[in-house]
Amino acid sequence: MYDEAMSSRPHVSLAQRKRQLVSDELTQAALQLLAQKGFDAVTIDEIATAAGVSKRTFFRYFASKEDVVVQFLADMGNDIRAELAARPTKERPSVALQHAIAVPLAACADHSDRALPVVQLILRTPALYARFLERQAQWRDDLSAELVARLDLDADTDLYPRMAAGMALNAFDAALQRWSGSDGTEDPAALIDRAFAVIAPALNAWRGGKSAGLAAPPG
Amino acid sequence: MYDEAMSSRPHVSLAQRKRQLVSDELTQAALQLLAQKGFDAVTIDEIATAAGVSKRTFFRYFASKEDVVVQFLADMGNDIRAELAARPTKERPSVALQHAIAVPLAACADHSDRALPVVQLILRTPALYARFLERQAQWRDDLSAELVARLDLDADTDLYPRMAAGMALNAFDAALQRWSGSDGTEDPAALIDRAFAVIAPALNAWRGGKSAGLAAPPG
DNA sequence: GCGCGTATTGACACTCGGTGACAGCAGCGA
């Protein structure tokens, strides 16, 4: 994801690039084997051997078998939060959240040749899907915290940020499932549009602050 | 959960009750040990031995270590869908869904002496939470199907049922987390009320048929 | 009461995911 090779940083000293190389090799070998033979039919020994390292080394790079796959989409969580943080503070939550979701998703869909098989593998493999959902829960907490900061809310009492983050990720999930189910045919941006059309009334109906004031969101 | 012992069914022949007994013993032993020592610190051998059976027998009753715990809340999914199906067809989705969530949750909170520790264990243990989310995803699909039936929608094109089910379970999850975090102090019904107050605008803004509503938020 | 099919169980062996410990080896600065 990060293209450090381009900028001629002096301190990516050999060892670091070596490490990155092993990691990439491992990821590539894992994704290929898993997508080809199915999650349960591939042992970690196979993956490691295919990447030219030992099983022990595999676990020095990834915490679990699920991790290799889910890690592939891991950065998206950070991207979503970063995207939200980058939106104008005054922007309505629905718009900010929609962009925060849509941009990384579009970026993912842009390399659909690599991303689509991974997404399909995740959505079809219960163990992977469970881990994916677990990670989404972390994203939800992150997004919620970001919303609390943006809107100056009280996280301990207000249910809005958590629900809003949940709804946004719900839209993300639905779009991802449709996109994967259509083998990449359907347009992710359009799907996100439609999903947010459903949840927008709730996102925008929020009444700011602790007071039960009816102040409409800035628009 | 099911009280078959009361009705004098002739065909609950000994073997069946024996099986139920072992299952209960296993569940009880597992929940006690896991809540006491933590999920990872307890081996299946311990649980099985505590219940007076072999490790092999444990796996004849539960598919995994996570399953013993999550199974304890498994029926709630069916209850939620049944509750939704039992609501008047003409009732607004927000009201029907709120009842469908609130009733089983209240039933759960009624035996908080048993349920609370289990819920806290699940929410605090990543592996368990992941499995719980996985199960919730199934509930979401079930609820979605029920909504499609109730509202006579087209499941293949309309994102509303899936999003609505997701939002409802989002409310469920948020309420559960608050309830667990407050050690059972907060009132689940009130939490559900507040959560549904957030999502209701979206649930009610649905416009029947295939036309996707892109209207501005109410107000 | 007696034999027989069926279901349940414990014991054993095995695979695989995952971890700790240790020794060997490459890079890099003094």
Add this chain to the structure above:
DNA sequence: TCGCTGCTGTCACCGAGTGTCAATACGCGC
């Protein structure tokens, strides 16, 4: 060149989960 550091492979190990098999207990027809 020495020594330090980080990465690696090997080995031993534990626990989750599964297949197999013999033994046992239940239910049923006789």
